Amino acid sequence: xxQISINDLAEIQQxxxxxxxxxxxxxxxxTQRMHLLVCGGTGCQAAGxxxxxxxxxxxxxxxxxxxEVAVVETGCNGFCALGPVMVTYPEGIFYVNLEETxxxxxxxxxxxxxxxxxxxxxxxxxxxxxxxxxxDIPFFALQRLIALKNRSMLDAESIDEYIGQGGYxxxxxALKQMSPEDIVAEVKKSGLxxxxxxxxxxxxxxxxxxxxxxxxxxxxxxxxxxxPGAFMDRSILEADPHAVVEGMVIAAKxxxxxxxxxxxxxxxxxxxxxxxxxxxxxxxxxxxxDDILGTGFSFDLQIYQGAGAFVCGEETALMRSxxxxxxxxxxxxxxxxxxxxxxxxxxxxxxxTWANIPQIISxxxxxxxxxxxxxxxxxxxxxxxxxxxxxxLVEVPMGTPLRTIIYDIGEGIPKKHRKFKAVQLGxxxxxxxxxxHLDTICDYEAIVKAGAIMGSGGMIVMDDSTCMVDMAxxxxxxxxxxxxxxxxxxxxxxxxxxxxxxxxxxxKGEPEDIDTLEELAEMIQEASLCGLGQTxxxxxxxxxxxxxxEYMAHVVDKKCPARSCVALLEFKVDVxxxxxxxxxxxxxxxxxxxxxxxEPAVIDLDKCIKCKTxxxxxxxxxxx
Amino acid sequence: xxxxxxxxxxxxPEDVTSEMLTRIDEICAAHRGKPGALIPVxxxxxxxxxxxxxxxxxxxxxxxxxxxxxxxxxxxxxxxFSMEPRGRHVIRVCMGTACYVRGGKEVLExxxxxxNTPVDTTxxxxxxxxxxxxCLGACGVAPVVVAxxxxxxxxxxxxxxxxxxxxx
Ligand SMILES: Cc1cc2nc3c(=O)[nH]c(=O)nc-3n(C[C@H](O)[C@H](O)[C@H](O)COP(=O)(O)O)c2cc1C
Ligand code: SF4
Ligand code: SF4
Ligand code: SF4
Ligand code: FES
Ligand code: FES
Numbered sequence: 001x002x003q004i005s006i007n008d009l010a011e012i013q014q015x016x017x018x019x020x021x022x023x024x025x026x027x028x029x030x031t032q033r034m035h036l037l038v039c040g041g042t043g044c045q046a047a048g049x050x051x052x053x054x055x056x057x058x059x060x061x062x063x064x065x066x067x068e069v070a071v072v073e074t075g076c077n078g079f080c081a082l083g084p085v086m087v088t089y090p091e092g093i094f095y096v097n098l099e100e101t102x103x104x105x106x107x108x109x110x111x112x113x114x115x116x117x118x119x120x121x122x123x124x125x126x127x128x129x130x131x132x133x134x135x136d137i138p139f140f141a142l143q144r145l146i147a148l149k150n151r152s153m154l155d156a157e158s159i160d161e162y163i164g165q166g167g168y169x170x171x172x173x174a175l176k177q178m179s180p181e182d183i184v185a186e187v188k189k190s191g192l193x194x195x196x197x198x199x200x201x202x203x204x205x206x207x208x209x210x211x212x213x214x215x216x217x218x219x220x221x222x223x224x225x226x227x228p229g230a231f232m233d234r235s236i237l238e239a240d241p242h243a244v245v246e247g248m249v250i251a252a253k254x255x256x257x258x259x260x261x262x263x264x265x266x267x268x269x270x271x272x273x274x275x276x277x278x279x280x281x282x283x284x285x286x287x288x289x290d291d292i293l294g295t296g297f298s299f300d301l302q303i304y305q306g307a308g309a310f311v312c313g314e315e316t317a318l319m320r321s322x323x324x325x326x327x328x329x330x331x332x333x334x335x336x337x338x339x340x341x342x343x344x345x346x347x348x349x350x351x352x353t354w355a356n357i358p359q360i361i362s363x364x365x366x367x368x369x370x371x372x373x374x375x376x377x378x379x380x381x382x383x384x385x386x387x388x389x390x391x392x393l394v395e396v397p398m399g400t401p402l403r404t405i406i407y408d409i410g411e412g413i414p415k416k417h418r419k420f421k422a423v424q425l426g427x428x429x430x431x432x433x434x435x436x437h438l439d440t441i442c443d444y445e446a447i448v449k450a451g452a453i454m455g456s457g458g459m460i461v462m463d464d465s466t467c468m469v470d471m472a473x474x475x476x477x478x479x480x481x482x483x484x485x486x487x488x489x490x491x492x493x494x495x496x497x498x499x500x501x502x503x504x505x506x507x508k509g510e511p512e513d514i515d516t517l518e519e520l521a522e523m524i525q526e527a528s529l530c531g532l533g534q535t536x537x538x539x540x541x542x543x544x545x546x547x548x549x550e551y552m553a554h555v556v557d558k559k560c561p562a563r564s565c566v567a568l569l570e571f572k573v574d575v576x577x578x579x580x581x582x583x584x585x586x587x588x589x590x591x592x593x594x595x596x597x598x599e600p601a602v603i604d605l606d607k608c609i610k611c612k613t614x615x616x617x618x619x620x621x622x623x624x
Numbered sequence: 625x626x627x628x629x630x631x632x633x634x635x636x637p638e639d640v641t642s643e644m645l646t647r648i649d650e651i652c653a654a655h656r657g658k659p660g661a662l663i664p665v666x667x668x669x670x671x672x673x674x675x676x677x678x679x680x681x682x683x684x685x686x687x688x689x690x691x692x693x694x695x696x697x698x699x700x701x702x703x704x705f706s707m708e709p710r711g712r713h714v715i716r717v718c719m720g721t722a723c724y725v726r727g728g729k730e731v732l733e734x735x736x737x738x739x740n741t742p743v744d745t746t747x748x749x750x751x752x753x754x755x756x757x758x759c760l761g762a763c764g765v766a767p768v769v770v771a772x773x774x775x776x777x778x779x780x781x782x783x784x785x786x787x788x789x790x791x792x
Contacts, residue, residue, distance in 0.1 A: 043765045046775035080764025083777075228720030228759035235761075266667070266704050267760055307663055307702035310758065324662035325694075326701040342659070385722035385763045392764050427721065458763075460721050474724055478758065484701075589734075589782060609737070611730060611781060 003286035005294050006172055009163065016164025023089040023153055034069045034111060035089040037152055038098075041076030041238050042231075042270055044083035048099065049073075052084050055103040060111070069111050075239020075274070077152035079139060081391035082122070087134055087152050094134040095120045125389040125411050139390045142409050144371070146379045147195075147232075147355040148395045150240040156274050159281040162242040168287055170358035174250045175295040178361075180210055183254040187357070189365030191377030196222050196313075196350030197429065197456050198531070199376075199444045205347055208337035209255045212345035219252045219260035219299075220322075220341065220348040223271070224306055224313035227427035228478065230458035232381040233351035235393055237264070237271035240355065241278035245288065245301060247349075247357030252299040255347060261304045263318050276303055310428075310482035314530050315340075315348050317484070328484045329530035350456065352381055372398030376443040376454075386424075386460040389414050396442060403438040406461055417619045418463035421562075422546070426455030428475045428482075429535035431542025432468065451542045453535070465616070467564035468547040469554050473501035475539035483532060490533030493524040497540065506567040509555035518544065563624065566610050570624055575600045577622035584614035584623065636679040639709065645683065647672045652687030662690060662698055666705055675706045711746045711753035713791040716770040720759030723767040730781040731767055732756060738785050752788065 004012070022028040022035050038044075038053050056071045077085050082096035093116050095106070102120055109115045121130040122137055131137050145151070154161040162168070174183050188203030209217065221244060225233040237244065248260050264272050279301055282288040290298045304322050311317050312327035319341045321327035340346025356378060360368045369377045376398040382405060385391050389411040396405060402423060406412065413420050422432040431452035433440060440450040447454050462471070480494040497520050500513050521537030528534045544551060553559045560568040573584075578600035585595035592607035593614060603614070603623070615623045636645075651668045655661035669684060670676050676699050685692040699705045717723075717732045732743060739747055739754055746753040762768045765777030769784065771791055779787060 042760075042762045042775065043777065046762060046765055046768070046777040076764075080762070083765065225759075225761060229722040229763050231759070231761040231763050233761075265761075267757065271761075304660075305664070305667065306704075307667065308704035309702050321663065322660055324660040324698070326697050383722070383763055385766060386725045391766075424721065458721065460725060462725055466725055471725075474721070482758075587782075611734065613730075613781065616727075 003291075003294075006176065009168060009172060009293065012160055012163045013166070013169070016160045020154070020161065020164050025090050025092070031067045032070055035072060036069065036086055036111075037072045037074050037089065038086045039075070039077045039084060039152065040073035040156075041080065041083075041235060043076065043080030044085060045270070047083040047097075049084035051100050052086075052098045052103065055100045056107070059103050059107045063107055063112065065107070065111060072155045073157075074152045074154060075156040076235035076393065078143075078148065078235070078393040079390070080393070085152075091116075091132075092134050093132050094122050094137060094140075096122050125414070138411060139392065139394070139409055142404065143395050144379055144397050145395050146359055146368075146371075147236060147243075147352050147381050148239070148393065149359070150243070151235070151393075152239075154240075156239050156241060157277050159242060159278065159285060159287075162240070166362065167242050167358070168246055170361035171246045171249050171287070172293060174253050174361050175293055175297050178253075180254045180256065183250060183361065184210055186361060186365040187254075190356075190360045190368035191365075191372070191375075192353065192356055192360060192368065193376065193444065194350055195352035195356075195380065195456065197227075197426070197453070199454060202349060202353055205337060205349075206251060206254050208335065209345050209347045212338050214345050216259075216344045217255050217257040218341045218344055218346040219248050219255065219257045220318070220346060221248060221260070221262040221354055222313060222315070222318060222348055222350045223262055223264040223268070224310075224318065225265055225268075225351070225456070226310045226313040227429075227456045227458045229385055229424075229427060229460050230383045230456045232383055232393055232457055234268050234271050236351050236355050237268070237275050241271075241275040242282065243355040243358055244275070244351055245278055245282055247354035248301060249288065249292065249299050250357050250361055251347060251349070253297055255345070257347075258298050258300065260299065260301045261322055261341075262301065263304050263306060263312070263322060266305050266307055272303060272305060279303070309484070310478075311484045311530070311532055314532060317530070318348065319346065326484075328486045329532075331529060352457070373441065373443045373446075375445055380442055380454065380457060382457045382459040384410050384459050384461070387413055387415070387418065387463040387466070388461040398442050400442050401439050402433065402442070405442075405459065406438070410461065413461070413463050415463065417621075418465060421462050421464045421466055422468065424452070424460040424462065424471065424539075425458065426453035426538070427458045428478045429453060429531065429538055430455045430458075431538050432462075432471065432546060434546045451545055453538070465562055465564065467505070467560050467562040468543040468550050469501065469560075470505050470562075470564055472540045472543045473498070473505055476501055476536070479532065479536035483536075487527070487529045487533065489524045489527035490529070490536065493520050494533070494536055496520055497524075497537065501540070504551065504554045505560075505565045507554065507558045507565070509551075511555055513555060514544070514548075514551055563615050563621070564612075566612065569610070569612075569615070571603050571605060571608050571610060571614075572624060573601050573603060574622045574624055577620050579620050579622070581619070583617045583619070587613050587617050589613060634677075634679065637677050637709075640673055640677070640680060644672050648680065648683055649687055652684055656688055662688065662695065663702070666695070666699060670705060675709050677707060677709075708746065709750070711750050713751060713772055713788075714753045714755060715788055715791075716755045716757045716760075717743075718758075718760050718762075718766070718768040718770075719756040720763060720766075722759070722763035726766045727780055728767040731769065731779055731784050734781045734784055735788065738788070752791070
């Protein structure tokens with residue numbers, strides 16, 4: 001089909017909506033009575049979901065059920081740790097950890113017999129009970145989806161399915177009924193703030209660019225996703241790429257731009273593939289290109305793949321990188337809204353920011369602003385990872401307490417003998433929040449007050465086996481490695497901070513090191529050119545704020561209380577603490593441990609390779 | 625032009641075949657004169673040759689009509705580009721935060737020991753290149769190791785040795 005009109009769009013929507021009605025618990029069209037939505041996101045693909053999908057299709061054909069049962073490959077469902085996952089409709093039953101060998105039983109029992117396969121259902125880590133329906137699983141029940149609205153609902157490679165879920169209606173409305181000023185006003189009203197880290201009000205950014213003079217302007221999407229430990233941008237691009245495309249067209253109309261780029265990390269091949277398909281399909285329908293929907297408005301879009309430099313996530317560096325140069329930041333002003341890519345007025349927004357736009361235009365800014373807190377509106381997606389039972393992507397309304405996310409949605413710390421220690425937010429620019437501040441709510445300002453930043457949404461839970469000095473060292477290593485070297489405070493200062501932190505974790509720290517760290521941190525924050533340097537010391541400062549004792553233990557007592565820093569461990573067994581369970585003995589990769597029933601373990605230090613496996617396994621902290 | 629650049633002037637390495645050079649010329653011809661083309665060209669050429677030695681960079685500079693130092697500057701700035709030949713298999717261990725707290729570091733240390741090669745180097749027999757990366761966006765299944773194009777999830781230190789041995 002070529003160049004569709006508004007009427008065609010409505011027609012496709014209606015047809016596709018009916019075809020998908022089963023997924024909303026309604027009777028569908030034709031003879032289909034069941035949809036099996038299997039996750040084909042990166043996490044599940046790594047777990048073998050493509051083989052499961054192929055086997056399902058083959059088995060369904062074998063049983064002659066092709067007309068009745070459809071198998072759909074979706075993007076990330078969010079609960080990656082349990083992949084491959086599958087949701088069946090109309091029931092909404094959630095299957096986990098699927099394997100090819102489960103397929104015959106699944107088809108026979110679930111699809112033909114109407115009996116869910118009990119052993120493949122989700123098991124609650126707390127109650128150990130199986131929970132069949134997705135809506136009853138705490139991980140899903142407490143979420144509110146806007147940016148992730150279509151996850152596990154549609155075939156990410158089908159534009160018709162996206163349209164069937166109301167897709168491209170926001171764009172149609174913006175192009176047909178709204179002036180550029182109306183669009184900006186609606187986005188301002190929504191209170192949406194940038195989800196890439198800084199939290200700058202999106203509507204305001206667009207307004208600056210709208211008012212900038214120039215006949216050539218650019219709309220850019222930041223899909224560089226630099227925070228190590230965040231993967232929502234990747235998931236959105238893999239599960240719902242059209243939402244980003246639609247958002248960008250709406251902005252293009254608002255500022256008067258006719259060309260845009262999506263700057264995507266090279267490490268994300270599947271995201272690039274799905275986004276490229278989406279762009280191609282949109283072009284085929286005339287939803288991108290010249291005279292979109294017959295409105296006379298034109299906008300085209302291209303993917304630009306990054307080449308592995310964290311600093312290119314910074315806006316001015318990203319633009320230089322698209323220009324084909326070394327991606328070094330430059331001072332602002334001039335701001336990109338006035339002089340950005342090739343010195344033309346440019347707006348840049350994050351993937352998650354873009355994914356909110358179509359619904360803000362469709363449902364209105366007031367609708368969006370009705371969710372959240374005074375100054376933080378709507379929802380935020382977090383990548384909940386680390387030492388937590390339920391690992392995955394969660395989207396919650398702003399205002400949700402961190403405790404709810406970690407304990408109700410995440411269902412707490414997995415190892416019984418471990419305790420919660422801190423949660424890290426904001427990656428290399430952020431900080432750690434300890435137990436006593438877990439009632440902090442998701443709100444840009446509240447999180448800053450607690451010593452971290454909202455950031456792009458990485459949320460890493462750490463139990464008491466994590467050393468906070470080592471975490472600070474880890475992030476400093478990252479910042480130092482990724483510093484582009486343009487300005488001395490960042491280049492040299494982070495190197496010195498890293499050296500000091502390395503010394504401390506190796507047991508060679510001195511008391512004055514802590515003051516030096518604080519002095520360097522302040523200097524780097526104040527004198528660096530871009531956000532990387534300005535925020536790079538934050539992980540150190542926040543751990544110093546809450547875990548100073550742990551630094552002192554390393555420096556003064558030469559001990560690592562978390563038993564994590566290898567140089568400070570003796571690899572000896574405390575016979576008073578040893579409960580003689582033998583777990584260490586069974587797991588040592590080099591047989592360095594001697595143990596007999598009813599006797600404490602003994603480590604042979606000549607054989608030991610200091611891999612810490614025994615320390616991780618010992619439930620009684622008997623190895624020091 | 626930087627000193628380092630001058631000193632590394634050498635002839636075309638033997639493993640760069642004339643077919644590869646023809647491909648490079650074609651890629652450059654298709655992008656010549658287009659703004660912002662350098663990085664995509666380098667990506668494509670690295671796919672062809674496997675790495676970007678200085679003589680290849682020279683060739684690209686010449687064919688694209690951009691100064692050699694600019695090509696060198698861009699190649700060295702981005703970690704995706706390699707100036708050294710790589711192993712038959714590239715093993716990339718994720719050292720992003722989510723993987724790090726779940727044992728990524730131990731995985732990397734075990735591999736360094738097993739392959740007897742430090743991170744960011746290639747084994748003598750050119751079988752493996754060992755690299756660390758900062759998050760592959762699969763944090764939900766940490767720790768993650770990517771071997772060539774295969775993503776392996778929840779790879780604990782104990783399993784890694786067995787896993788890489790599957791790659792001849
Ligand atoms: C060092 C550095 C790295 C950044 N990396 C990213 C990134 O990977 N993704 C992103 O969306 N924003 C990143 N940002 C923020 C961008 O500069 C910019 O503020 C953002 O993309 C704007 O979009 P938003 O307003 O929708 O958040 C980074 C900033 C700095 C200083
Ligand atoms: S602060 Fe660091 S990353 Fe930013 S421009 Fe300066 S050296 Fe480069
Ligand atoms: S540290 Fe590793 S090698 Fe040493 S005793 Fe423990 S398990 Fe064995
Ligand atoms: S695991 Fe701990 S308690 Fe069990 S034998 Fe080893 S040292 Fe003793
Ligand atoms: S990749 Fe399947 S749930 Fe995330
Ligand atoms: S931290 Fe390893 S995949 Fe994200």
